[in-house]
Amino acid sequence: MTTQDEQAALALLDTPDCALFLDFDGTLVDIAPRPDEVVVTPELLAALGALQGRLAGRLAIVSGRPIAELDRMLAPLVLPAAGVHGMERRGADGVLRQLPAPDFTEVRTQAHALAARHPGLWVEEKHGALALHYRQAPELQALCVEAMEAAVRTSLGLLLMEGKMIVEIKAAGVSKGTAIRDFLTEAPFIGFRPLFIGDDTTDEAGFDHVERVGGIGLKVGPGSTVASSRIASSQAVRELLARAAVTSTIGKDPA
The missing domain is CATH 3.40.50.1000 (HAD superfamily/HAD-like)
Structure with missing residues (x-):
């Protein structure tokens, strides 16, 4: 329906x-x-x-x-x-x-050190971003967020975002x-x-922009959102x- x-x-x-x-x-x-x-x-x-x-x-x-x-x-x-x-x-x-990518040295060091201590974690590195995945160890969410927040505080030009079983650090702005x-x-x-369709917290900036210029943000699944519309899955x-x-x-x- x-x-x-x-x-x-x-x-x-x-x-x-x-x-x-x-x-x-x-x-x-x-x-x-x-x-x-x-x-x-x-x-x-x-x-x-x-x-x-x-x-x-x-x-x-x-x-x-x-x-x-x-x-x-x-x-x-x-x-x-x-x-x-x-x-x-x-x-x-x-x-x-x-x-151009900002300096991820401290974030990279802390993320890999944490993953080395906890086999359920793994680090994904990309141009201008780093993701710490805890889908296989969801009980470590708070630890991952705390460690990455501390690393971001000592770095310039970085922003931490929480997603679905992931802590992602990317370039601010x-x-x-x-x-x-x-x-x-x-x-x-x-x-x-x-029309922008997305499902996660990282999509909120996209929803915000399309809504402000008269478009439609379509949020997939539950959760708070600035999108004006929603679709189940x-x-x-x-x-x-x-x-x-x-x-x-x-x-x-x-x-």
Whole structure:
């Protein structure tokens, strides 16, 4: 059963005014114990490819993952994308732009030391970000947050964010909101109304921006949010995109 919020998202997708921005983990795919274990279905790839065509290229992935990982997961599609929460971004022109990364020395040292003492933890390093995962040791959440907060306090230009079973440290002043903002200044996105779908705290900056410029933020799952709309699950997102890919009139030749 389609909810009122989903109907609003479908209605925007079926106008000539829409620019679509999508988070990846927890939004397009179900969250897995490790990032390399997520499943991207052929049906999802087909829906994304169809919508990319229907929207004349106005579809971008906005993720905490590096763009290279997104490309591997979504092959053979090569979509406009923002990776590492906006630290790297590839527009429709295909040019990859990377912002300079701040110094992660103290954060890296503390994260690896903590993971060495607790086998259930593992560290993921990216350009301009570091993530400490505790999905396999959820009882260590408080310890992870405390240790990373202490490391961030002695570092310049860093921001700590808590996500789903993860503590992530990234460059301050860069976010999914700034990434979407920058996309909206470029062709083919400029002048179009954004729809951003995401599920986690790192997506809130994206919701905030699209709502402020008259778009729609669609929050996946429970939890407080600045998004004006909500959808139940990543499965519901996949069904929504598949429906939009089939029913949208955008890009179709008139009968």
